[in-house]
Amino acid sequence: QVRLVESGGGLVQPGESLRLSCEASQSIFSVMGWYRQASGKERELVASMSSYGKTNYSDSVKGRFTISRDSAKVRVFLEMSSLKPDDTAVYYCNRVPAWQSWGQGTQVIVSS
Numbered sequence: 001q002v003r004l005v006e007s008g009g010g011l012v013q014p015g016e017s018l019r020l021s022c023e024a025s026q027s028i029f030s031v032m033g034w035y036r037q038a039s040g041k042e043r044e045l046v047a048s049m050s051s052y053g054k055t056n057y058s059d060s061v062k063g064r065f066t067i068s069r070d071s072a073k074v075r076v077f078l079e080m081s082s083l084k085p086d087d088t089a090v091y092y093c094n095r096v097p098a099w100q101s102w103g104q105g106t107q108v109i110v111s112s
Contacts, residue, residue, distance in 0.1 A: 001101060002026055004093055009106030012083055020078040020106055022093030027073040033096040034067060034078045036089035037105075047078060048096045060086070083110045 003025040012018055020034065033048035046058045047067040055067055066079040076093050090105040 002028065002095075002099065004101075004103035006091060006093055006103050006106040009091060009108045011109045011111065013112050014084055014110055016083055016110075017079070017081040018083065018108060020080065020091055020093075020108075022076040022078075022103070024074050024076075024093075028095065029073055031096040032069060032076045032093060033098075034065075034076070035092045035094060035098070036087075036108075037092070038086075038089040041089075043092070045096065049076070080108070083108075085110050 004022055006020060006022045008018060008020040010018060029051045031048050031050045033045050035043050035045050037043040046061045047065055049055045049067045049069055051073060057065060064082045068077045088108060088110050090107050092102055092105045094102060
């Protein structure tokens with residue numbers, strides 16, 4: 001079973017940036033994505049990237065977030081800029097479609 005560990009979250013002000021990281025316990029050659037779950041809402045997929053570099057973004061983050069992966073296909077990153085209060089959520093990485101098992105996530109809070 002693949003283990004996923006997310007990191008990099010924190011408290012930032014609107015307009016600031018953050019870089020999230022996800023490390024898997026082994027190389028993953030499937031599509032990987034970043035999901036988020038805000039309090040009281042369903043978990044949603046916000047960005048994904050195939051092993052050969054094709055990316056997709058939700059409309060809510062397009063143009064502000066950038067997903068990337070390392071060449072070993074162990075790490076997945078999410079560069080987030082121009083953050084908004086609506087981006088506040090716990091962020092998770094997982095395969096697309098997701099495995100049943102999730103990491104602990106990393107909390108992002110955007111607030112002035």
